[in-house]
Amino acid sequence: MNNGKKRSVFDGIWDFFASVKVGVTIIVLLAVGSVLGTIYPQTNAIPSPNPEFYYYDTYGKLGDFYYRIGLADTFNSWWYLTLVLMLFISLIIVSIDRGIPLYKSLKRQPVARKVIGIKGDRLYTHVEGPEAQVKLDELAAKLKKRRYKVRREDGALMAEKGRLARFGAYVIHLGLIITILGVFSRLIPGWYYTDMIWLKEGETKAVGDLGFSVQNNGFTLEFYDKEQTRAKKFETDAVVFEDGKQTAAKHLAVNDYLTYKHTNIYQNSYDPQPMFRTGTIELLDTKNNNKPLGTFVLDFNDPKREYKVGDYTLTMTNYFPDIKIDPEKGVFTNSRDPYNPGIQFDITGPDQTEPARQWMLPLAGPFVKQMLGQDYRFDLQFKDVDLFHMTGLKIERDLGWWPIVFPGLIIALYGLVLAFYFQHRRVWARLEEGVLHIGATTNKNWLGITGELNKVLVPLGIEPVSQKRKEEPQQS
Amino acid sequence: MSTRSNLSRNITILVLLVAAIGIMYSVFAFTKKEPTVLEVGQAAPDFQLETLDGHKVQLSDYKGKVVLLNFWASWCEPCRQEMPDIEKAYETYKDQGLVVLGANLQENNVSIKGFADNMGMTFPILMDKDGKLAVQTYKVKPIPTSFFIDQNGILQAKAEAPMTLPFIEDNVKPLLAGTGG
Numbered sequence: 001m002n003n004g005k006k007r008s009v010f011d012g013i014w015d016f017f018a019s020v021k022v023g024v025t026i027i028v029l030l031a032v033g034s035v036l037g038t039i040y041p042q043t044n045a046i047p048s049p050n051p052e053f054y055y056y057d058t059y060g061k062l063g064d065f066y067y068r069i070g071l072a073d074t075f076n077s078w079w080y081l082t083l084v085l086m087l088f089i090s091l092i093i094v095s096i097d098r099g100i101p102l103y104k105s106l107k108r109q110p111v112a113r114k115v116i117g118i119k120g121d122r123l124y125t126h127v128e129g130p131e132a133q134v135k136l137d138e139l140a141a142k143l144k145k146r147r148y149k150v151r152r153e154d155g156a157l158m159a160e161k162g163r164l165a166r167f168g169a170y171v172i173h174l175g176l177i178i179t180i181l182g183v184f185s186r187l188i189p190g191w192y193y194t195d196m197i198w199l200k201e202g203e204t205k206a207v208g209d210l211g212f213s214v215q216n217n218g219f220t221l222e223f224y225d226k227e228q229t230r231a232k233k234f235e236t237d238a239v240v241f242e243d244g245k246q247t248a249a250k251h252l253a254v255n256d257y258l259t260y261k262h263t264n265i266y267q268n269s270y271d272p273q274p275m276f277r278t279g280t281i282e283l284l285d286t287k288n289n290n291k292p293l294g295t296f297v298l299d300f301n302d303p304k305r306e307y308k309v310g311d312y313t314l315t316m317t318n319y320f321p322d323i324k325i326d327p328e329k330g331v332f333t334n335s336r337d338p339y340n341p342g343i344q345f346d347i348t349g350p351d352q353t354e355p356a357r358q359w360m361l362p363l364a365g366p367f368v369k370q371m372l373g374q375d376y377r378f379d380l381q382f383k384d385v386d387l388f389h390m391t392g393l394k395i396e397r398d399l400g401w402w403p404i405v406f407p408g409l410i411i412a413l414y415g416l417v418l419a420f421y422f423q424h425r426r427v428w429a430r431l432e433e434g435v436l437h438i439g440a441t442t443n444k445n446w447l448g449i450t451g452e453l454n455k456v457l458v459p460l461g462i463e464p465v466s467q468k469r470k471e472e473p474q475q476s
Numbered sequence: 477m478s479t480r481s482n483l484s485r486n487i488t489i490l491v492l493l494v495a496a497i498g499i500m501y502s503v504f505a506f507t508k509k510e511p512t513v514l515e516v517g518q519a520a521p522d523f524q525l526e527t528l529d530g531h532k533v534q535l536s537d538y539k540g541k542v543v544l545l546n547f548w549a550s551w552c553e554p555c556r557q558e559m560p561d562i563e564k565a566y567e568t569y570k571d572q573g574l575v576v577l578g579a580n581l582q583e584n585n586v587s588i589k590g591f592a593d594n595m596g597m598t599f600p601i602l603m604d605k606d607g608k609l610a611v612q613t614y615k616v617k618p619i620p621t622s623f624f625i626d627q628n629g630i631l632q633a634k635a636e637a638p639m640t641l642p643f644i645e646d647n648v649k650p651l652l653a654g655t656g657g
Contacts, residue, residue: 010486013493081503085496092492096485187502303586318590322551333551336583344590 018097037074112156121439155431168419175412182404269392276300284379300338318344528601543625558638
């Protein structure tokens with residue numbers, strides 16, 4: 001590319017990106033980076049919101065290094081993105097640097113080639129005699145039948161088939177360029193969003209800043225077995241609200257999702273640990289052979305301070321939705337969700353001077369009985385309890401996928417097929433001094449073109465072509 | 477190589493490099509969304525909320541007083557640690573014009589009442605039922621987070637960790653000594 005002039009910085013940059021070596025190196029580095037990214041889990045798959053500590057705590061110094069150089073989030077690390085962008089530039093520059101000259105040279109192909117050139121073709125035959133002009137016409141007709149594009153000049157012929165195959169590599173490039181553009185379309189605000197949301201029944205949560213919210217209107221969970229180890233199905237009645245109005249609803253099941261405003265809402269998972277929703281609790285008089293005194297209904301997400309059971313009043317003095325009892329730290333709640341409720345009641349009634357204070361721990365009944373149960377005046381028993389599971393929905397919006405990334409991949413695949421399975425075949429014929437010279441060339445599959453040509457030549461009484469001088473470099 | 481094609485090649489290179497750098501920049505602008513925070517020195521956003529015992533409270537009602545706004549939850553261990561010191565500070569300085577507002581994040585009344593009784597908390601507890609006050613208005617990230625607001629409603633200090641009594645005093649005393657505008 002350098003014709004004795006001083007090379008500028010631009011020449012250097014251009015030649016760097018136009019080099020196949022550089023392109024292959026970039027692709028190899030991308031592959032190596034992707035492989036290295038699988039050593040430890042990526043940040044989106046770790047059970048901790050603080051990756052900066054997690055990798056050091058879990059994998060030691062090496063893990064910390066792994067996180068620091070961005071391998072923990074490979075696809076978003078500065079070096080990976082740099083490589084992708086370099087690949088992008090390289091693809092464009094290579095296509096300009098070689099694709100355009102190729103296009104031009106194929107467009108400028110002469111019909112009447114010099115005989116010396118035809119004789120130099122790897123496939124060559126000739127025929128002499130008065131028939132030569134007729135044979136040339138017949139050759140043209142037969143090649144046309146074989147779907148060659150035939151061009152004629154006086155005493156000359158050029159037939160060509162599958163020129164597009166020569167551009168297979170550039171079609172692949174184009175597909176990859178479009179794909180990369182599609183991936184980066186995620187940067188356009190509002191084009192890409194992905195998140196997991198956890199919803200209790202009846203709960204509504206806003207979806208990021210997409211302007212709508214999703215409500216869990218009921219979650220069903222079924223198991224195959226009694227032990228409840230293998231889930232058979234888990235489904236959510238999802239409702240979408242926008243501006244306070246219900247705008248969409250669907251019964252979500254795994255692989256049966258709702259699409260709203262180009263956003264897919266998938267049933268993804270559920271919280272295996274159930275929560276308490278409501279319970280019907282019976283008050284029993286232990287001093288009176290456990291005589292039932294009546295029942296009340298407790299809503300674990302919205303408990304009331306007082307409950308009346310017959311003549312008795314139960315005042316909830318303490319409610320720990322997710323109770324933990326620690327010898328050091330005392331009694332506290334571990335979260336605001338009723339996974340493991342602990343309730344302390346003060347029970348007053350007609351036959352009591354002092355309120356009876358007692359605990360109720362549904363998941364630790366025996367504990368209450370053993371530790372504190374001896375002198376309890378009352379007993380509190382579930383007559384009926386309603387548990388529920390939180391549903392996990394995956395929200396995904398990727399506006400670039402269908403219109404950009406997907407076509408890009410299809411184009412790249414088409415380019416692969418073109419480059420690997422199609423051949424560019426060319427046949428030249430020239431009548432000179434009563435001799436018809438026929439030469440042919442292809443970019444691959446010499447056997448194929450030889451067979452095809454001989455099917456044409458033999459009926460015409462022309463000597464079949466055979467390959468010669470394989471070691472000779474083929475010309476474009 | 478004609479100068480013309482050289483020029484178009486150079487333009488191509490420039491365009492590609494600028495595009496690449498632009499994409500790179502926007503990637504990092506996009507992934508490093510700096511969470512907005514409330515800066516010390518700006519006015520504390522006004523709000524109105526219900527307290528645990530059913531009163532309505534508005535921040536601007538406390539103009540002329542020093543307000544310690546504390547965001548907490550009973551499931552948060554550091555919150556439980558600092559609560560006695562906040563209560564002590566409240567009892568010590570409430571007569572000198574200190575108001576403590578404890579904004580609870582999204583818990584139910586019975587739990588909060590039990591917690592406050594056990595802790596012996598006497599300052600008003602705000603019921604941030606939907607978490608809007610914490611998340612949207614005050615951009616709270618970790619809890620406990622506390623804001624010290626002066627007599628003119630200006631944020632004067634912020635703590636994103638459990639506080640001790642000396643720490644609270646260091647922040648409150650100068651504000652109480654300051655003239656209330």
